[in-house]
Amino acid sequence: MRIGFFPNMKKENIRDILSQVITYCRTYGIEVYMPKELEHHDVCALGIEKSHLLPRPEVFEHLDMAFSFGGDGTIIQLARQIYPYNVPICGINLGELGFLNQIELENLEMAIERISKGDYYVEDRIHLVGTLHTPEGERVLRPAINDIVVSRSEPGKMARINLSINGGHTQMYPADGLIIACSTGSTGYNLSAGGPIMAPDNRSLIVTPIAPHLLQGVSLVLKESAKIDITMPERQKNLHISVDGTFDYEFSNTDSLHIEAHPQYCKYVRFKDQKFFATLFKKLTARSKEVL
Numbered sequence: 001m002r003i004g005f006f007p008n009m010k011k012e013n014i015r016d017i018l019s020q021v022i023t024y025c026r027t028y029g030i031e032v033y034m035p036k037e038l039e040h041h042d043v044c045a046l047g048i049e050k051s052h053l054l055p056r057p058e059v060f061e062h063l064d065m066a067f068s069f070g071g072d073g074t075i076i077q078l079a080r081q082i083y084p085y086n087v088p089i090c091g092i093n094l095g096e097l098g099f100l101n102q103i104e105l106e107n108l109e110m111a112i113e114r115i116s117k118g119d120y121y122v123e124d125r126i127h128l129v130g131t132l133h134t135p136e137g138e139r140v141l142r143p144a145i146n147d148i149v150v151s152r153s154e155p156g157k158m159a160r161i162n163l164s165i166n167g168g169h170t171q172m173y174p175a176d177g178l179i180i181a182c183s184t185g186s187t188g189y190n191l192s193a194g195g196p197i198m199a200p201d202n203r204s205l206i207v208t209p210i211a212p213h214l215l216q217g218v219s220l221v222l223k224e225s226a227k228i229d230i231t232m233p234e235r236q237k238n239l240h241i242s243v244d245g246t247f248d249y250e251f252s253n254t255d256s257l258h259i260e261a262h263p264q265y266c267k268y269v270r271f272k273d274q275k276f277f278a279t280l281f282k283k284l285t286a287r288s289k290e291v292l
Contacts, residue, residue: 002030003030003115004034004062004087006068007038007074008071008073009041011069014069017094018043021069021112024109028113030112032052033052033062034059035053035054036056039053063087066078072091072099075089079145080143080145080244083143083266083267089266090102092105102268120269121271125266126203126205127143127262128180128259129144129259130144131257132255139249141247144244145244146182146185146189147189148179150180150240151176152177152239158174160173160174160233161239162230162231166227167227167229171216173212173216174213179207179209181206183203193210196221198221200270205228205261229258237252
């Protein structure tokens with residue numbers, strides 16, 4: 001079995017953690033690969049063979065599985081790159097909440113042993129793709145693992161956003177913005193805005209308004225096949241688009257934004273004895289105690 005390591009090298013004690021996991025992998029007959037850009041971190045000193053350091057995306061072609069070391073941001077970044085290669089991701093949580101991560105540090109060796117024995121399953125999740133239509137042509141946005149957020153471009157001013165579903169005008173939202181999320185993103189900005197939490201294998205699309213005016217604060221839950229189009233009335237000069245809170249775009253009242261589920265799934269490693277909602281609320285409860 002061949003597993004790629006994709007660590008956030010800024011995390012505390014990351015070299016010690018990588019060294020330990022490499023040792024576990026050797027014990028259970030697993031080959032370890034890493035992206036070549038980590039060579040300057042002297043990862044060969046941790047026990048990685050130089051021939052197993054390969055550039056992206058070539059390294060993805062050699063893997064049966066990918067380990068993400070970090071928080072949710074690390075796993076989202078990896079998912080965006082690796083989904084075309086159908087390589088499942090297993091997240092090792094080095095962050096605060098780690099909703100997407102499957103393994104905690106204290107369970108590392110046991111989890112790796114289970115993986116070596118095939119005691120896991122692969123979960124397919126949808127993600128989103130947006131296409132911006134302008135008078136100059138089409139622009140395909142970066143894939144959205146969590147969400148696409150359409151919001152006001154000027155602070156302190158209300159946005160007016162037209163929503164159409166499957167070719168039919170649905171609603172004009174006077175609000176701070178709209179969140180279009182999938183199940184992976186349901187525990188992110190969508191949750192903070194009052195949207196529903198979706199089980200990971202639920203392939204619905206969610207539309208959640210942000211601070212809507214009047215009585216338009218209800219989220220919509222749509223089929224995987226739903227086609228979403230967003231425009232704005234003429235009086236609204238422009239709006240802002242954010243993909244996963246990382247990639248930003250602007251669009252005007254002469255443009256339209258089309259959003260739908262990407263035809264290819266992201267793949268995640270899961271263990272049958274780990275229950276999503278039990279783990280979710282355990283983490284949320286622990287986090288709320290830390291804040292209070």
